[in-house]
Amino acid sequence: MCGGGGGDDPKEMESKLALAEQAANALQRYGSTFVPLENAYIQDTLNQFGQPAYDRSMAAATTQTAGIYEGGLRDLNRGAFNRGFDPMSGAFQGESNALRSAQARGMGLAGADAGLGNTDAAYQGLANVIKMGQGLQTEAVSGNIERLQSSVDRAGSQAERDFARSSSIQNIAGNAVGMGARYGLGGGG
């Protein structure tokens, strides 16, 4: 008979078992160290769909937006009184009400935007979980601070426009240019 058939089954190479044992050790270590961390991350991501997560991000955005407008309104009042404006005058009331309305809109929409950002972040977190499960690399998740800041940045830009549009404030301050910068409205910082 030729071709060397028959005889005993071939022996598996020693290194194959050694490699499998190495992989088993690595998986054990992964199981004891990283699986609990991954599980905590998955639960944290799901918690982001809960009302407390929305409340935190929305409240922070509206509070910071309120602060952006309050500084400008305080300066409006100070400037008006220094020039002898009567707070009961129609001009002062009209301007103040217009800015307060803008503040209401800015705070409401900044809060809404922060809520939408929270939903986006929750889905992004779950997308990362799926990538983890499929052995794909994870992407950096933008954190709470970054998301909040983008909502507040938008609110700050809107506030700048609201104050810049306000002709009475420009008259009071005597300068039609750079109102936002003067009131410290540069991006909510």
Added chain:
Amino acid sequence: MLDPSVSNQVQSFYFPNPENDANRGVPQYTGQNYNAYSNINPNKYRGMDKRDNPGDKLYADLIRAQTRDYNARFAPVESFMANEITATGTRSLAGDLSRTRGSVMDQGANVQGMTNRANERFGLAGNSSVGSGQGQVSALVGGLNDTKLRDQDRRTSLLTGSLSGISQKARGVGK
């Protein structure tokens, strides 16, 4: 006087019940205590005859453990994501609309209160209509439209890629 059914619709639109399904709560994760790798014994096949392929057997154990791990911890998350997709957007839309509405309405009332207090400090009547009326409705409509558009974008991302692209990956498993 509004028709009672119309009145109810208006009431539920502007002041939605926080207990309704728009507030669906936190999805429960069932795999949190699962560790598929805790029972792996790296030395299980040591000493076995090499003709019985002990390395292959151990590898097979590892692959089975990884499959169990995937099924227990990650497949439910994939299913959750897939279930989030609706014909027009995602299941988060109802909650997002409710929160957008609440934010615009609440902040309108909040600023109205602030304005009234400021007016009262000047000795003026605290009956300002700031934060309500046309400006508020305009902000509300803009906010609701933005919410719907963001939700449609989210659906597209879930299906096609930047947010996981789950359908392509499901098709790619096993290749």
